[in-house]
Amino acid sequence: MYRKTIRHLLPLIIILTIFVTQANLIKAESPGTNIHVDHIAGGLEKVQEKITLFFKFNSTDKAKYEEFLANKRLAELKYIIDNNLIDYVEEVGSRYETYIGSLTNFVVDKKVISEKDNLFKMYSDHQKILEEISKKFEHDSGWWLVIQHDININKISADRVRKL
Secondary structure, rough: HHHHHHHHHHHHHHHHHHHHHHHHHOOOOOOOOOOOOOOOOOOHHHHHHHHHHHOOOOOHHHHHHHHHHHHHHHHHHHHHHOOOOOHHHHHHHHHHHHHHHHHHHHHHHOOHHHHHHHHHHHHHHHHHHHHHHHHOOOOOOOOHHHHHHHHHHHHHHHHHHHHO
16 A cells, blocks of 8 residues: 555656756855855755755766755855854854765766866855855854864865866
8 A cells, every 4th residue: 555655646746846946946146156045945955956866867967966056055054144043054064064075075986077177166166255254253263163164175175176
């Protein structure tokens, strides 16, 4: 019985997920990233992103989508700073690191050379934005350290891709 229900619902879930995800991609601006967010991604939105990523069968397409997601996580970080939602800095900063790391690992492991130049530009743009964000916090404060960690991860990721 359970299998029949899943078999009937799965196509509907996939179609709805793709439709909603594509709608989110259109609305989803941070300088240098061309993405505007007005909220922090919730659980359902992140699941939709994972499903969309699953349906990217070409390595280049996956890398481009992961790059989009990394840009989106940076836009979320900028959003919370600009809107003084300081309680979320650690959570969103950590999420940004995870997405940058995932993107870098994928590109390096799969040797997606075609995305190398795009990633260097992205890392450079992100570096500038992160440095501006870090100036908004007192030096050596907890939030400043979170942003510094993002800056360091960004530099390490750029170095890893450079060696590709």
